[in-house]
Amino acid sequence: MFRFIVRRLLQLIPTLFGLSILLFIWLRRLPGGPETAILGERGTPEMRAAIRRNLGLDEPILIQYGRFVRRMIRLDLGTSISTKREVTTEFLQRFPGTVELTITAMVIAVGIGIPLGYLAARRRGRFLDHASVGGSLIGICIPVFFLAYILKAIFSENLGWFPSSGRQDPTIGATRITNFFVLDGLMTREWDAAADALMHLVLPALALASIPLAIIVRITRASVLEVLNEDFVRTAEAKGLTENVVRRRHVLRNAMLPVVTSIGLLTGGLLSGAVLTETVFAFSGIGAFLADSINQRDYPVLMGFIMIIAVVYVLVNLIVDLSYSLIDPRVRVR
């Protein structure tokens, strides 16, 4: 187990190294540098050159890359060109929002998806089965940003149940500790701040949950159907075990493996892919900020954020692989 973790973490090093080279070349190939984003089309050649010199962009690319790697080893990601703040600070301020959103969305998707998929499999061919399979098909086919707009129009603008944008009402004046707004509210016992942050999460999380929910329902259903046909389930029933025990210990546990894989992959995807939802709900996470950074050619932010996201992605998948051996003792990680 320990050796497995160490090996996977060591594998991360060449992947990150390769990714950084690719990114470095790729970003430098984008037309127009940060100087164009700062000056627009007006700046004189001298002004452009001055900005490039200031940012160290006039040096050969190999030297620039060497400097990046040296800083990276010291875990220093540099300073954002557009906000003039440390990339790490920017990240720590925005990433918690995305994490909160992702976790809420996945709680919704898993909390509804697994029971629904399980029930659909148990009642195969009946109404609930057809409804959940049909519903999940539509869930996959609805463009997320369109769903987000519909949710916003109905539940925020028409019914007024939930706030339409942002992460928290700024007039509450909540105390910030970790930048996880819900967590901050709970830690400082500012219950109204926590509740407000939670209310701000509901609609974006629902929109974001649509695709993972649909996928989890389908995978759970298919997996449970397969396990229900296994000999050991018939044996367990023949032994006279109660239905509850058979369901819990024999069916669900064995059916969970593919579901856990997909939960891991989906979580990894959501952590980086919430751009659309964050844009519609003006939710300040990393998505919209990253898209802006490309337009601003904010090289340090792009390099830093994407490297951290890659690490997070690999870690999430590592956790998934480790959880296999908890669910299924036949799977031994080596």
Next chain:
Amino acid sequence: MTTIGGKKREKIDRLAELAARDEERGVSLWQDAFRRLRRNPAAIIGAVILTVFVLVALIGPFLVPYGPTDTMGIREGVIKPGLIPGSSSEHWFGYDHQGRDVFSRMIVGARQTLLVGVVATLIGLAVGVLIGGVAGAAAGLGGRWGRWVDSTLMRFIDMLLALPSLLLAVSIAALLGPSLTTVMIAVGMVSVPVFARLLRGSMIAQSNSDYVLAATSLGVRKSKIALAHVLPNSLAPVIVQATLTLATAIIEAAALSFLGLGNPDSATPEWGVMLADAQQYLGIRPELAIYPAVAIIITALGFTLLGESMREALDPKLRK
């Protein structure tokens, strides 16, 4: 005249006859799958949706009542700030914000939408099959050197997977400028890792089968085994995935248009762009968003239904 055991003999003869007939027909995996597909109502619904969609895309532009770029609403003075007339007997879906006939734009837009979906999927398929095929052949048949090639290629695919997909798309758009080509390349690149991993896995599984062992022992060259034996037998999941990718490609193209990276040229209407444009008029005329959105959902549904049914039909484990 009936003898003892005559009934039995008759039965055996009939069975033999049936078997011979089956032999003659030579039921292959694909024919078998197609037969199952025809009996699946989901596949039929998907096929009908797609047939209508493709027909509209092909011949629709010749049948539309108005030109898709004709800003007749402005010319006739029926479009005023804050007022966009809804549907009428002349304009079934009403006007859009520039006074163009929405029904005509929807019909003509089908062609662009189909084009984006198909070309993006083909790009993803081509690159993904190339990478996945080389990696799969190297891992399955290539020995030690092959394993090295495989793990290098797969590390590259891992990097693509770790890159946020929309970010990849946004940066491709920054490189090429917003256009339909950008959308196609961006959406295609995002699907590359999926195709590559799928084909690689499938090829490695096939490499362990007996027919590969037989071919190897007969002295068939490894490159020929990979191309003529393993690859064709590994393609089924990739083809299924391509059908499903057509659905996601259309949805993702709409998302890119929403972020302002789609085709800025409104002479060629496309559903994603129409949906993105309509967001500003949700308060006045929500139908403007609903028409293209519903069209996108139904089309994506058609591809998904067909793809899922194909997967079911081709998967021996799911056979009843």
